[in-house]
Amino acid sequence: MGPGERKRLSAAIKGRAAELGFDLCGIARAGKLSDDGRILEQWCKAGMNAGMSFLQRDISVRTNPELLLEGARTVVVTGLCYHSEMQQKDPHAPVLSRHAYGLNYHDVVSGKLGLLLESVRMPDPGIRGRIFCDSGPLLEKAWARMAGLGWPGRHSVLINKDIGSYFFTGILILDVEAEYDRPFEDNLCGSCRACIEACPTGAINDDYTIDARKCIAYQTIENKGPIAEEIICRLGGRVYGCDACQEVCPWNRQTGCMTHPEFRLNEEIAAMTREEWLSLDREDYRKLFRDTTAGRVKYDNFVRNIRAAVKSADCQQSR
Ligand code: SF4
Numbered sequence: 637m638g639p640g641e642r643k644r645l646s647a648a649i650k651g652r653a654a655e656l657g658f659d660l661c662g663i664a665r666a667g668k669l670s671d672d673g674r675i676l677e678q679w680c681k682a683g684m685n686a687g688m689s690f691l692q693r694d695i696s697v698r699t700n701p702e703l704l705l706e707g708a709r710t711v712v713v714t715g716l717c718y719h720s721e722m723q724q725k726d727p728h729a730p731v732l733s734r735h736a737y738g739l740n741y742h743d744v745v746s747g748k749l750g751l752l753l754e755s756v757r758m759p760d761p762g763i764r765g766r767i768f769c770d771s772g773p774l775l776e777k778a779w780a781r782m783a784g785l786g787w788p789g790r791h792s793v794l795i796n797k798d799i800g801s802y803f804f805t806g807i808l809i810l811d812v813e814a815e816y817d818r819p820f821e822d823n824l825c826g827s828c829r830a831c832i833e834a835c836p837t838g839a840i841n842d843d844y845t846i847d848a849r850k851c852i853a854y855q856t857i858e859n860k861g862p863i864a865e866e867i868i869c870r871l872g873g874r875v876y877g878c879d880a881c882q883e884v885c886p887w888n889r890q891t892g893c894m895t896h897p898e899f900r901l902n903e904e905i906a907a908m909t910r911e912e913w914l915s916l917d918r919e920d921y922r923k924l925f926r927d928t929t930a931g932r933v934k935y936d937n938f939v940r941n942i943r944a945a946v947k948s949a950d951c952q953q954s955r
């Protein structure tokens with residue numbers, strides 16, 4: 637493919653991504669991410685991945701798209717905002733993280749990426765591609781940086797200088813060349829340490845990594861066992877995920893993120909009182925949360941989280 641065709645392909649991909657509602661789209665050359673692989677390996681060796689032992693497996697696959705799609709040439713990275721101003725009504729109710737307000741983001745992002753792939757293949761059905769949204773062994777943040785979308789902040793979440801960090805990333809690997817964006821080389825955290833100071837559990841390390849064992853997001857989403865006692869009193873009422881480090885980030889002060897209807901908080905969930913949360917039965921949970929991001933955890937673990945969130949509010953009162 638000549639430079640003119642590669643340029644046209646990239647413009648077509650970005651144009652279609654915008655039509656599909658993506659807020660960001662960058663394109664990187666597929667290749668090996670050796671440095672990121674080493675950092676991941678060291679992080680796992682230090683035990684910071686907590687119970688996420690799957691992160692230790694297949695590190696070479698995580699850092700090499702060619703091992704996920706034969707002949708991979710291009711990694712398209714998209715961003716979709718989930719910021720929403722709508723809040724839960726009862727200030728004493730267990731608190732949901734913003735990313736869990738709306739429909740299951742894996743389904744929303746993967747659906748849009750599927751349509752993007754269809755458009756890419758329209759003029760040439762021989763083009764092959766694979767899509768990922770938190771669903772495969774890929775270092776999404778590293779690819780987002782390679783595609784020029786931003787940098788991972790001290791809290792380890794990707795930040796874009798125009799829209800902040802309240803967005804989901806999605807990846808489309810293609811076996812065709814395109815025109816590539818320049819990697820985002822800067823780190824715009826500067827001397828700021830606001831997220832480190834705001835983290836309720838001290839989970840943010842000094843080296844731009846987090847200790848998942850202490851992180852509320854890990855404890856309330858990925859953790860399959862009980863929540864550690866020393867974490868419960870620091871939950872601050874959070875029931876699923878945690879936004880503390882993103883809320884204080886100066887790059888989120890004037891976020892350019894628009895609310896997408898898919899990620900608005902469901903009115904019924906927004907209206908739930910603390911008592912209704914505490915009496916949520918299996919059937920209510922299925923009805924209310926089945927299609928949402930928070931519905932990813934099993935009912936028993938959701939109830940574990942509700943009890944821990946309520947207990948944490950009691951810890952605060954007795955301090
Ligand atoms: S999500 Fe919460 S607990 Fe985890 S690093 Fe951020 S502030 Fe700390």
Ligand code: SF4
Nearest residue numbers: 789790825828831885
């Ligand atoms: S709060 Fe400050 S240090 Fe943390 S990610 Fe944002 S800019 Fe970086």
